[in-house]
Amino acid sequence: MTLSLETPALLFSATSLILLAYTNRFLTIATIIRGLKTSYDQGEKSYILDQIKNLNLRLTLIRYMQLFGVLSLFLSVFAMLLLFLEHQLTSIYLFGLSLLSLLISLGISFWEISISVKALRLHLKDLIEKK
Template sequence: MTLSIETPALLFSATSLILLAYTNRFLTIAQIIRSLKKNYQEDHNKSILLEIKNLNKRLTLIRFMQLMGVLCLFLSVFAMLLLFIDMQSIAIYLFGLSMLCLLISLGISFWEISISVNALRVHLSDLEEFSKKD
């Protein structure tokens, strides 16, 4: 089995875009947490505290998503270096490992999105009850 130097390079654009999306998620959630913390300090509403806890869990997942994405990119570059110096067999394994890191990152992303969707459903559930009363 052979691997050309262009194959690991294919992950560059995809991984870069994924990391950008993860960073945007992180920044958005961080901004929401700051806002909710300010609201909690004024109201001491327990539901706000639960939302912050949920968002904190999502931040942790995003951190692991980013870690796996960066590791994917790092291993791809390292595989390219090994291909450049003609160490084909090790490069193949490193590239496989980089794809595994990308899969893990995407799996964690799915998990984080599921948490987000469930939180939004809970948040909107009172509106559903309100609309049933009409």
């Protein structure tokens, strides 16, 4: 089995876009948490604290999504370096680890999206029940 230099390079654009999306999610959730913290400080409401706990979990998941996404990109670049240095077998294994890291990142992303959807459904539950 051989691996060409172009194959790991294919992950660059996809991984970069994924990391950008993860960063946007992080910034959005951070803004929401800051607003909820202000609301909580002004008047203690237990549901706000529950929302902040949920968002904190999502921030943790996004951190791991970013970690595995960056690891995927790093391993892909390292595999390209080894291909350039003509270490074919090691580069194949590193590229495989890069793909595995990307899969883990996407899996965690799916988990975070699931939590987000459940939270939104709970938030809209009273509106749906009024119909």
